[in-house]
Amino acid sequence: MQTLKTDLLVIGAGSGGLSVAAGAAQMGARVVLLEPGEMGGDCLNHGCVPSKALIAAGERAHGMTGAAAFGVGPNAPQVDYAAAQDHVAETIARIAPMDSPERFEGFGVTVIREAGRFISAREVQAGAHVIRARRIVVATGSSPFVPLIPGLSEVPYLTNETLWDLRERPEHLLIVGGGPIGLEMAQAHRRLGSRVTVIEAERALGREDPEMAAIVLEDLRTEGVEIHEDTPARAVRGTAGAIEIETADGRCHRGTHLLVAVGRRANTDGLGLEAGGIAATGQGITVDAGLRTSNRRVYAIGDVAGGPQFTHVAGYHAGLVVRNALFGLPVRVKPQILPRATYTAPELAQVGLTEAEARQVHGDRLEVIRQPWQHNDRAVAQRATTGLLKVMVVRGRPVGASIVGAQAGELIATWALALSAGLKMSQIAGMVVPYPTIAELNKRVAGTYFSPRLFENETVKRIVRVVQRWLP
Numbered sequence: 001m002q003t004l005k006t007d008l009l010v011i012g013a014g015s016g017g018l019s020v021a022a023g024a025a026q027m028g029a030r031v032v033l034l035e036p037g038e039m040g041g042d043c044l045n046h047g048c049v050p051s052k053a054l055i056a057a058g059e060r061a062h063g064m065t066g067a068a069a070f071g072v073g074p075n076a077p078q079v080d081y082a083a084a085q086d087h088v089a090e091t092i093a094r095i096a097p098m099d100s101p102e103r104f105e106g107f108g109v110t111v112i113r114e115a116g117r118f119i120s121a122r123e124v125q126a127g128a129h130v131i132r133a134r135r136i137v138v139a140t141g142s143s144p145f146v147p148l149i150p151g152l153s154e155v156p157y158l159t160n161e162t163l164w165d166l167r168e169r170p171e172h173l174l175i176v177g178g179g180p181i182g183l184e185m186a187q188a189h190r191r192l193g194s195r196v197t198v199i200e201a202e203r204a205l206g207r208e209d210p211e212m213a214a215i216v217l218e219d220l221r222t223e224g225v226e227i228h229e230d231t232p233a234r235a236v237r238g239t240a241g242a243i244e245i246e247t248a249d250g251r252c253h254r255g256t257h258l259l260v261a262v263g264r265r266a267n268t269d270g271l272g273l274e275a276g277g278i279a280a281t282g283q284g285i286t287v288d289a290g291l292r293t294s295n296r297r298v299y300a301i302g303d304v305a306g307g308p309q310f311t312h313v314a315g316y317h318a319g320l321v322v323r324n325a326l327f328g329l330p331v332r333v334k335p336q337i338l339p340r341a342t343y344t345a346p347e348l349a350q351v352g353l354t355e356a357e358a359r360q361v362h363g364d365r366l367e368v369i370r371q372p373w374q375h376n377d378r379a380v381a382q383r384a385t386t387g388l389l390k391v392m393v394v395r396g397r398p399v400g401a402s403i404v405g406a407q408a409g410e411l412i413a414t415w416a417l418a419l420s421a422g423l424k425m426s427q428i429a430g431m432v433v434p435y436p437t438i439a440e441l442n443k444r445v446a447g448t449y450f451s452p453r454l455f456e457n458e459t460v461k462r463i464v465r466v467v468q469r470w471l472p
């Protein structure tokens with residue numbers, strides 16, 4: 001057994017762990033990083049990257065079917081599903097060097113390709129090593145949650161970890177779960193030519209503003225994705241190529257393949273949390289506002305910390321932990337500045353409070369400003385006029401923004417900045433945006449906020465009349 005002493009031990013080389021290791025090592029700390037699996041974690045290997053690559057393939061196919069309206073075509077896409085999966089694999093391979101052990105060793109990080117397990121409050125065992133660290137960061141992520149649906153364990157099913165190995169296009173893909181994974185993959189597969197049926201226990205995209213989610217669901221249904229809501233999967237049976245799902249409403253849905261996408265389970269098994277004096281619940285490791293666990297030397301970040309599960313959140317956590325662990329500066333997670341986006345078409349993005357949440361917190365002080373896509377010139381030129389931007393404003397400052405429409409994931413960045421920097425609507429209105437862009441909607445909504453104040457205001461009119469009388 002070899003004993004290593006270090007300033008910082010990072011357990012898990014995914015989105016969160018890699019950011020901590022790179023930042024801390026480049027700022028002079030001694031860092032040990034543990035990873036038994038593929039470097040890059042879920043996002044690179046089984047999550048964000050492959051899913052967005054397959055979505056891009058679906059977009060190409062869909063673009064061809066819709067091209068006639070632009071005077072192009074007629075075109076019917078010939079989809080080679082295996083080649084689309086090759087594009088997915090190539091995308092991962094092109095990004096992977098950024099997360100490679102060699103790159104991190106170049107920063108001075110000691111990378112050990114073993115799983116870590118706490119053996120005491122300050123020591124972690126990884127293979128033949130015992131690492132004693134001043135501070136420890138648990139960044140072990142999450143895995144697909146597989147529910148106890150009768151029959152599920154006896155049929156072949158896919159998860160986000162195995163979907164990318166498929167070489168033949170599913171003729172009819174059944175998806176249990178209408179969250180972001182379920183719907184992103186439903187639309188991508190539909191566009192690549194599969195029949196797709198989504199079974200959702202409650203409301204699809206249930207975490208989102210219902211008005212905005214309904215716009216996404218309508219477009220998905222128009223494209224031919226069958227979505228059944230308020231009906232949990234009750235039983236599963238069948239064999240490869242012939243799978244049946246019985247739902248609570250008594251219906252039976254038949255398909256050739258099954259994707260299970262009903263949420264995530266924090267990766268805490270085998271971590272020896274008890275030996276480390278680290279408290280956890282079914283949601284994940286319990287942390288305070290500064291991401292510290294019940295063991296004050298240990299932080300938990302990213303998916304394993306049981307909060308919002310996004311790569312940019314894991315990266316944000318990483319930045320806070322580096323500040324606290326290296327410089328001793330106080331840090332505090334600000335949940336209100338964390339954006340999220342679902343990459344369906346139209347995209348759906350949110351930062352801060354939704355309308356319902358803002359109403360609950362701010363009551364009558366809340367103003368909701370709406371800006372539809374119809375009158376945006378670029379959207380019209382691109383025949384992409386389905387969309388709505390809602391900004392929740394209290395006393396001249398945005399407290400939340402919900403966006404559904406083309407490029408919603410890009411547009412939300414302005415509101416993420418507005419919320420994190422505490423900007424006022426007047427500052428958004430004052431920015432100059434290139435014409436013609438979809439981003440003009442961000443400025444336009446601020447204009448809509450000020451319009452009644454300026455154009456329906458007798459005082460303003462009186463002032464203008466007086467000034468005009470005196471101006472030379």
Ligand SMILES: Cc1cc2nc3c(=O)[nH]c(=O)nc-3n(C[C@H](O)[C@H](O)[C@H](O)COP(=O)(O)OP(=O)(O)OC[C@H]3O[C@@H](n4cnc5c(N)ncnc54)[C@H](O)[C@@H]3O)c2cc1C
Pocket residue numbers: 011012013014015016017034035036037038039040041042043044046047048049051114115116117139140141142160181267270271301302303304309310311312313314343
């Ligand atoms: C299909 C899908 C699509 C997604 N799309 C998006 C998206 O578009 N945008 C977005 O922001 N988020 C997306 N996410 C979520 C995103 O992937 C996660 O939030 C992110 O990967 C979490 O980072 P993490 O560092 O917490 O965990 P991970 O990236 O999962 O990394 C954890 C690492 O820890 C390792 N590990 C586990 N146990 C141990 C141990 N005992 N010792 C050492 N190492 C260990 C694992 O092998 C893994 O490499 C998606 C997720 C899925 C599943």
Ligand SMILES: NC(=O)c1ccc[n+]([C@@H]2O[C@H](COP(=O)([O-])OP(=O)(O)OC[C@H]3O[C@@H](n4cnc5c(N)ncnc54)[C@H](O)[C@@H]3O)[C@@H](O)[C@H]2O)c1
Pocket residue numbers: 147149176177178179180181182184199200201202203204205206231232233261262263264308309310340341342343
């Ligand atoms: N664009 C993105 O950023 C992106 C994309 C994909 C995933 N993610 C992350 O990964 C996480 C997990 O995604 P997800 O879609 O698996 O989880 P989710 O928890 O967001 O959605 C799962 C859905 O499955 C439903 N469900 C649960 N049990 C069911 C049953 N027995 N029958 C039918 N439906 C059932 C739930 O009601 C829920 O709507 C997300 O919360 C998100 O944080 C992010």
